[in-house]
């Protein structure tokens with residue numbers, strides 16, 4: 094669908110109709126800026142992109158872009174996006190949302206969309222808390238963390254999105270930090286260009302409800318994978334690095350499998366163009382063949 | 389029942405005994421001969437064992453139900469003999485393997501046809517060949533020339549090789565010849581119709597309706613009795629260029645379908661009540677985002693996991709109340725397989741026109757039932773109307789996806805089209821998709837959007853005809869049913885006519901929006917109104933009353949998992965018109981004689 098005569102757009106051309114209503118300082122601004130930049134740098138046009146979210150502060154994301162979008166139910170963005178991509182694989186599909194949306198209520202779709210290797214880019218604004226519902230434990234909340242639903246400290250252990258995604262078969266797994274904009278732009282671009290399911294788990298501090306995992310918390314710990322010895326084709330090494338938390342936390346591309354084809358490309362019916370744009374009526378030969386077979 | 393040829397036979401045995409194959413062969417022989425049929429298979433949710441009882445009723449004209457009579461049964465095990473031999477009507481026959489099955493008591497004039505299978509099959513170790521022997525016997529009794537069976541066996545087994553075909557033909561011939569010597573045939577040979585017919589199940593019809601309507605995206609999670617739709621779609625997908633996906637659960641299925649629909653593909657999913665329960669939040673989201681998607685709920689006996697292989701009309705209120713909030717939807721209950729096909733086609737046009745979710749509510753009786761059909765009646769190239777779609781690129785200014793219009797319908801642009809980028813939100817939003825809670829919860833905008841969406845369906849009754857009375861205008865009783873009971877009520881009216889009772893019927897199919905005025909007018913003219921439905925609490929009656937205020941004269945309800953047979957309905961009518969011995973609190977509950 095790339096239009097040859099289309100103008101090269103700037104990040105600001107990807108700004109939506111309204112300004113974000115996030116709290117000043119919210120980490121989600123960082124990802125929004127990075128995505129707008131990444132789309133401009135990749136030469137995309139707004140109509141070629143569809144951004145799909147669930148529900149949460151972070152899930153308001155599609156409304157702040159000038160692209161096509163859907164703001165679906167809490168936890169269902171990956172399922173809806175699967176339908177979108179299979180119906181029209183010419184669209185660049187971004188999925189945005191929170192840790193609760195993706196790793197909690199949407200956990201089943203997370204596992205299966207990764208396993209299927211649907212070609213989409215999943216950007217999770219992980220603030221280790223439920224922001225929109227005013228600060229309860231999320232599946233990414235650390236053990237011991239005090240939230241409104243764990244006033245005496247969280248007894249549960251948090252999900253590890255990186256190892257979970259790798260184990261579920263994701264073919265691109267990365268981590269970013271919304272305080273490191275440039276790095277994030279580069280990660281997002283690689284994720285979009287990756288053919289297959291890509292997860293970018295983005296540390297996106299909730300300045301209002303999470304006073305543990307702050308910008309400083311991450312700044313003190315983050316080390317970029319590009320700056321250490323790391324082989325992105327080694328899933329075991331990636332998982333080992335993903336286990337760090339208290340001492341240091343790695344951001345960057347953990348794992349990439351460039352060989353496994355995206356599921357939506359393997360389905361023979363897409364060879365005849367996107368199903369969404371196909372002439373709906375069956376041909377008379379198709380209809381006749383079906384009827385003949387009934388006899 | 390009707391005056392002409394009307395013959396019902398059954399095959400009973402355990403799962404794994406190969407009932408399907410002789411059933412398919414017989415069905416094919418009948419429809420090739422131009423005879424109509426309806427088959428009902430009573431079974432359980434197990435792969436081996438249990439009790440399966442396949443009933444096939446054959447007539448030269450349309451068959452409306454599996455009927456009341458059994459003229460011939462093939463018992464593949466003792467259990468079938470013990471349960472059903474006594475149901476065979478006088479003049480009928482019972483076929484069984486006399487080496488292993490002891491005959492049970494039968495009605496007078498019923499022929500017991502024991503087969504010395506070991507001798508006839510020359511000790512063949514393949515147990516399934518005895519079914520082929522029995523087929524030979526059956527066709528001889530039916531007065532069909534052997535060549536017909538020979539060619540049907542050839543078709544059935546040719547994929548397995550000539551040896552298998554030859555063996556089966558030999559076995560069938562042994563049975564055929566044995567019957568000729570030993571048994572009395574039915575006298576009246578199997579008639580022939582004008583031209584060959586086809587057979588399909590209701591699930592085939594739903595899937596084919598989708599394909600004809602231009603479904604380009606089908607998704608499901610397996611659940612009886614809806615799985616046949618998935619099977620048909622999966623098998624034919626590549627040939628018809630349909631994207632078919634099995635998804636991790638029904639929540640996912642509904643949302644995947646919605647994503648594909650928003651992207652522009654006609655999109656459909658099917659499930660049963662439990663799966664539909666999981667889909668309901670998404671069903672409502674399609675209403676909020678104004679995305680046209682067709683859902684199918686094939687009802688089975690509930691609640692909960694319920695009785696997976698038994699029929700019921702118990703999900704009406706689930707459908708009426710599916711999803712939170714107050715919103716517009718279309719709900720339709722087709723009446724048989726051909727109607728299911730046509731309904732899917734029609735409902736897609738309505739769904740696209742009104743940009744709302746729709747639900748096709750069928751049940752096991754239709755979906756897993758086998759029906760004959762005239763191939764000419766199946767229009768694989770129906771008119772497709774996608775509603776107000778924008779297809780030409782725009783200049784990128786001022787598109788409002790949820791534009792407030794007089795009709796309530798806002799022109800829809802498909803993602804990928806330059807100049808029309810927009811967001812479809814599940815939050816309440818204004819005309820240009822901005823969430824109304826993003827400014828302050830503007831009550832005027834909220835009211836306008838609620839009214840805009842509601843306005844859309846105001847023209848529904850101009851497009852969809854109200855139901856009409858079938859049968860004599862001066863009937864002393866009007867039988868009201870919905871969905872799959874149309875056929876059995878028709879058969880029951882014939883029985884009643886034989887007893888001198890004039891009955892007519894009103895079969896309701898479009899449930900939401902409801903033709904309240906038309907139905908009120910029809911029923912207010914009726915002398916007596918009885919409602920027939922396949923559930924305990926009278927779900928349709930309660931809905932009818934809430935929409936029209938009408939009260940009725942009585943009810944015939946069945947909720948044991950088995951479908952109505954004509955006499956069940958007729959008995960109910962006679963009881964309610966007469967001494968009301970069996971009717972309690974206005975409700976007649978027929979007794980199910982055949983235990984399956």
Ligand SMILES: Cc1ncc(C[n+]2csc(CCOP(=O)(O)OP(=O)(O)O)c2C)c(N)n1
Nearest residue numbers: 148149150151167191192193194223224225
């Ligand atoms: C089915 C359903 N359950 C619960 C909610 C309420 N809810 C809205 S957002 C949310 C959690 C959001 O957390 P997260 O996904 O981490 O996003 P954040 O706000 O932190 O960005 C919840 C529980 C809902 N909208 N729908």
Ligand code: SF4
Nearest residue numbers: 116119150224299300
């Ligand atoms: S509550 Fe937290 S996550 Fe939500 S907008 Fe405010 S800072 Fe961001």
Ligand SMILES: [Mg+2]
Nearest residue numbers: 191192220222
């Ligand atoms: Mg969160």
